[in-house]
Amino acid sequence: MLDDLQSRFDLRTAPGPGIRAAVTGGAEGIDAATIDRCPDLALIAVCAVGYDKVDVAHARARGIAVTNTPDVLTEDTADTAIALMFAVYRRVALYDRYVRDGRWEKEGPPPLARKLTGRRIGILGLGRIGSAIAKRCAPFAGEIAYHSRTPVPGAPYRYAADTVALAAGVDVLVVATPGGKGTAGLVDRAVLDALGPDGTLINIARGSVVDEDALVAALAEGRLGAAGLDVFAHEPHVPETLLAMENVVLLPHQGSATVETRKAMADLVIANVEAFFAGKPLLTPVE
Numbered sequence: 066m067l068d069d070l071q072s073r074f075d076l077r078t079a080p081g082p083g084i085r086a087a088v089t090g091g092a093e094g095i096d097a098a099t100i101d102r103c104p105d106l107a108l109i110a111v112c113a114v115g116y117d118k119v120d121v122a123h124a125r126a127r128g129i130a131v132t133n134t135p136d137v138l139t140e141d142t143a144d145t146a147i148a149l150m151f152a153v154y155r156r157v158a159l160y161d162r163y164v165r166d167g168r169w170e171k172e173g174p175p176p177l178a179r180k181l182t183g184r185r186i187g188i189l190g191l192g193r194i195g196s197a198i199a200k201r202c203a204p205f206a207g208e209i210a211y212h213s214r215t216p217v218p219g220a221p222y223r224y225a226a227d228t229v230a231l232a233a234g235v236d237v238l239v240v241a242t243p244g245g246k247g248t249a250g251l252v253d254r255a256v257l258d259a260l261g262p263d264g265t266l267i268n269i270a271r272g273s274v275v276d277e278d279a280l281v282a283a284l285a286e287g288r289l290g291a292a293g294l295d296v297f298a299h300e301p302h303v304p305e306t307l308l309a310m311e312n313v314v315l316l317p318h319q320g321s322a323t324v325e326t327r328k329a330m331a332d333l334v335i336a337n338v339e340a341f342f343a344g345k346p347l348l349t350p351v352e
């Protein structure tokens with residue numbers, strides 16, 4: 066994306082006067098102080114759908130527009146959630162390590178995995194990505210339930226009134242909400258205990274949505290069965306305790322990270338910046 070930006074625009078890499086548009090990633094975002102170091106800023110284009118690291122309220126107060134990259138990454142992120150589910154239940158990463166470590170030859174077959182087909186799956190946040198995950202689960206799930214603050218009209222899944230109720234009625238809880246203040250710690254000890262010792266947590270949303278200390282404790286104490294995590298509270302740091310757990314699959318925030326989708330995201334960022342400089346309507350403004 067850097068080359069494309071460089072060939073089209075006068076690119077600067079440090080904040081300062083004269084900068085009218087800023088491009089940032091979801092993990093980096095942009096804070097109020099950096100925004101204020103750019104007195105001429107009028108657009109922040111985020112190369113991610115999640116903009117929880119952007120101080121949107123401050124940008125709005127300064128009259129700065131914000132864009133993100135919805136839709137183009139939905140399918141790949143949903144695929145990542147499904148990959149994590151299967152990796153946890155069918156022990157894909159563990160078995161791979163078992164073969165590479167020569168344990169198959171030395172010790173014979175490893176312990177059995179668990180069946181995913183027929184499990185009850187709960188989606189926390191039935192938005193674009195949550196819906197794509199639910200669609201993928203439909204052919205193999207026993208039941209699909211969801212919770213979001215507003216029930217989705219026409220959704221063919223059972224609605225749970227809150228997050229604890231959702232967790233209590235499913236085997237797998239998939240977190241697919243945005244991050245930020247509104248969802249911080251939404252998946253807390255009570256939710257994890259409701260999911261229980263046979264339950265699995267999948268998080269492809271943001272680390273901030275899950276109380277990470279409570280998650281580590283629940284796994285360590287056997288109050289939660291397993292987890293598949295693409296995101297963490299303090300990326301790229303992953304709690305040491307998780308690294309040693311065989312019932313946990315860990316990914317380095319790769320939800321949308323395919324060559325095809327990263328290109329589509331970069332194209333959308335550039336299209337937004339071009340529209341801005343051409344005085345045309347932005348393609349995907351954050352409402």
Ligand code: NAP
Binds near residue numbers: 114136214295296
């Ligand atoms: P979206 O379409 O806006 O969906 C978000 C869903 O979360 C909505 O159903 C919303 O419904 C629900 N929600 C919001 N606040 C909630 C709350 N407090 N309690 C319960 N539900 C709540 O967004 P999306 O495109 O699906 O993306 C979702 C998030 O996935 C992004 O914001 C990003 O953080 C994350 N993501 C991660 C990766 C990765 O690489 N791992 C990739 C892409 C996206 P209501 O408003 O009705 O509550």
Ligand code: GLV
Binds near residue numbers: 112
């Ligand atoms: C990735 O995490 C995104 O929000 O697009």
